[in-house]
Amino acid sequence: MTIRTRRPRRLWLAAAPALALTLVVAGCTATEVASSSASDDTVSAVTEESDDTVVTVANIDTADVTAADVLAGNQDTHDKDDDDEYDLDEATTVTFSGSAATISGEGAVDEGDTVLVSEPGTYVLSGEYTGQVVVSSDADGQVRLVLDGVDIATDAGAAIDVQAADEALIILAEGSDNSLSDASSYADDADANAALYSSADLTVTGTGSLTVTGNGNDGIASSDGLVIQSGTITVDAVDDGIRGKDYLVIRDGDISVTAGGDGLKADNEEEAERGYVLIEGGSTTVDAGDDGIDAFTDVVTTGGTVSIVSGGGSTGAVADSGAKGIVAGVVAVLEGGTIDIDASDDGVHADAYLHLAGADLTVASGDDGVHAEQELQVSDGTVTVTTSYEGLEAEIITISGGTSDIVASEDGVNAAVPGGGASEPESGDLSAQFIVTGGTLVVDGGGAGTANDGAGDGIDINGDWTQTGGTVITSGPYGGGDGAVDADGTVSIDGGVLIALGGLTTDLDMSAQSAVQFSTTGIADGTALTVVDASGSEVGTFTADGSTSITVSTPSVTSGSQYSLIADGSTVATASAGELTVTQGAGGGGGTGGPGGGAPRP
Structure with missing residues (x-):
């Protein structure tokens, strides 16, 4: 089995799940560790920067967290359902022509190449x-900019620069x-550094269209919260596309x-309830x-269609x-929506917890398909991982529902202790876990259906x-x-179905549920297979991948009973349940499976 050392990114959580996470960000030395007197179960983390900003994230202690749970702990948004409504009779109109502006109404003045x-x-x-539109309002109340066929x-600097406002709205x-479209460059200390920039909470709404070109940095950015309610919005930026700090x-x-940088981003690093x-x-x-969606704290999806190339x-x-x-x-909770990702690195990555709770997710990845x-x-x-180095990876992996189809060139599923060191039995550290209580998981690991050594496992549990x-x-x-x-520890099956096409490098604990193992000469990839008992009753069906060893465990398999493997109507192998061969160090016949090839199907 293989566990790789990863390049640190932001935070590295150093302990097991707990009732509170104390994250030290933007600044400790590598020897400093944050602590909390409120709980003995605090999770601590360190960074490699300098400065001392401590963020405490409470009420997240498991990947079994819902979108509502996460959002309940985050800052409420500022927007309202009627933000797209306005009264033209009370509006100030600004009509542009070249560098000139004609203003009718109160609250705006033409200052020459700038409307204030x-x-x-x-x-x-x-x-x-x-020119530029600059908003500088110290009074309470919304500043509503209605874009009605405008090209700025x-x-x-920024085409629209909201320097101060109680709240800013862009209504299409x-x-x-x-x-x-903005300037081609910004000073390093510029506050406004996007074509559409706001220092206040910003809402974009309406049914019109908006094209934003960020020539110097970001496309749309707010140093507070940013909500997009509606509209047709196209952003092309040299750095981040759309960024809301909070x-x-x-x-x-x-x-x-x-975007040349991140596509969608929230980067508040100081407050735990923000940056999502x-x-x-x-x-x-x-x-x-760079990253398609990058949140310093949480990513939550409850609907919509998302397509990402990173x-x-x-x-x-x-x-x-x-x-x-x-x-x-x-934490990331993908609870709804259709998400399609093609990433050069991980498809979906969470520095602590990741819950796939209802979204339809498809991933092609140059590294891990889904990683926590x-x-x-x-x-x-x-969950469909079409291409990956390792398909699903975390220290603790639980499959309780859904349908997952995983293809990987190395391990299809890898439960491993983070940090890069192998968790072998003699080390005494077997904290990695793989738990299956429901759902369907189909895995095609590296070298599937072959006698390859070092190609990877179907499921590798440290x-x-x-x-x-x-x-x-x-x-x-x-x-x-x-x-x-x-698996380095035990493999205990007490309910459900396990079908393993390929070798077992560890024995199965059959004290609760038995298994039957067939040895074949290599059945052609894609052949429909059926396991039957001595009376001819069907035990299970699946598709061959060329493997010479096939192990089947279901609640109906009885230790000591005889079973037959049927292919194309003919018996190709028979075996007695409870007699398993562990193939560690053994050789085997070839087959026609492999990465990208025919993964078995239920």
Whole structure:
């Protein structure tokens, strides 16, 4: 089995799941560890930076956390359902032509190449402008900028710069096409560094369209919260596409982002309830040079369609290059929506917990398909990993529901202690766990159906495997140090179905549920197989991958009874249940499976 050392990214959580996480960020030395007197179960973390900012994240102690749980602990959003409503009769109109502006109403003045908005109210912008719109309002109340066929391009900084406001709204008027384009560069200490920038909470709403070109840095950015309620929004930025420091929330809309840096981002590093990304609906497409979605704390999806390409995608990617599809600094809960990721590094990555709780997720990855530093749970939805180095990876992996189909060139599922050291039995550290209570998991590990050694395992557990339900079909090599089932601890089956196509590198604890193992000469990949008992009753069906060893455990398999393996109507092997061969160090016949090949199907 193989466990690789990873390049540290943000936080590295150093202890087991607990009732509170104390994260030391932006600054301790490697020897400093945060602690809490409130609980003996505090999880601590260290960074390699300098400065002392301590963030405490409470009420997250497991991957079995819902979207509602996560959001209940985060800062509430600022937006309201009626943010897209405004009264034209009370609005100030600003009509642009070249570098000039014609203003009708109160609260805005033309200062020459700049229109300054200084009061709350509604401002309708139209025409073409080679200047900036600056908002500087100290009074309570919303500043509503209605974009109604406006094209603002400037080389002086941000096209729209909200320097001060109680709250800022960008309303895309019905049927309107609008565009914003900024300067080609910014000073290192510039506050405003995006084509559309706000120092206040910002909401983008309405049914019109907006094209944003971030020539100098980001496309759309807020140093507070940012909510996109609706609209057709296209962003092309040299750095980050859309960034909300405290939070980025997408409720609806048709959003397309091309970014040299991160696509969607929330980067508040000081406050535990902030720095999160939430996607509720709409259609979002991201093509990012770095991470597709990057949240310093949490990523939550409850609906919508999300398509991400990061770092150029998985084809020809270099492992650990850093460009991931979705990154959560603490927890990710993908509870709804359809998500398609093509990433040069991990497809989905969480620095602590990751719950796949109902989303339909498809991943092609140059490294791990789905990775959590501590716990990963699949409870609902579909998970399809079409390409990966390792498919599912975490210290604790629980499959309690859903349908997962995993293809990997190394381990299809890898439960491993983080940090890079192998957790062999003699070390005494068997804290990694693989738990199956429901759902369906189909795994095609590296070298599936072959006698390859070192190609990877179907399922590799650096600890104990406990199964009380569900269906697991795992395919891996036969022989050498790898196999379809590889565990350093015990493999205990007491309920559910386990079908292993390939070798067993560890024995099965059959005290509760027996298993039958067939030895074949190598059945052609894709052949339909059926296991029957002595009376001809069907025990299970699946698809061959070329393996010469096939192990089947179901609640109906009885130790000592005879079973037959049927292919194309003919018996190809017989065996007595309870007599298993562990293939560690053994050789085996070849087959036609392998990475990207025919994974077995239920």
